[in-house]
Amino acid sequence: MATRKKKKVSAKDILKTEEINKEKTEQKIKSDSTQPVTTSRNLSTNHKWYVLNIQSGYESSVAKAIKQRVEASKLEKKIKDILLPTQKKIVVKEGKQDIKEEKIFPGYILINMKLSPTTWELITNIDGVKGFVRTDKYPRPLPQSEVDAIMKFMEVEQPAYQASFSIGEAVKITEGAFADFIGSVQEINAEKGKVKVLVSFLGREAPVEVEFSQVAKL
Structure with missing residues (x-):
């Protein structure tokens, strides 16, 4: 009876097989992570x-695009509201x-909707949308209490100041008893x-101590 010779497997062949398997696994993981989540769960x-x-930088245009798509698709009952959290700031320059x-959360917008395959596809296919913030694979709903807190923060009537300089920076006083004096910023009171x-x-x-409007950068 003839004995069948086993094919000799080299270390090079083993490494090549491992690389192929690794590549297939990575492709599967990537494919799974980008699939729309549409399970009943x-x-x-x-x-x-x-x-x-x-x-980042496209929050306003994306919010506008979502509204237009929702109206065109007649999905107003499923996607009710889009919120781009902003706050008024007093900026003093020269x-x-x-x-x-000013955007409170740059790179993020909030959307009030019923999650379904249709709404998922509409939202995620808009240019500039990276995806939903998730817990594991599933979009994580934001508690209503957190949304209420954000809205309340947005409704503050008195705008906050935003300093255009930092601690230790050299500035020139432009008004008041110390006009034309040059010094360094020691403390900033944004409120x-x-x-x-x-x-x-x-x-x-x-x-x-002077107003923001009474100093200028050198």
């Missing part, structure tokens, strides 16, 4: 707030005050819009 029968991860809206500047006066250093 996570589909929502009620409207809930979800967080979308958006390409002695001038300007009020602007009151005031800054303490350490200046040299009568041979010693003294802190002077």
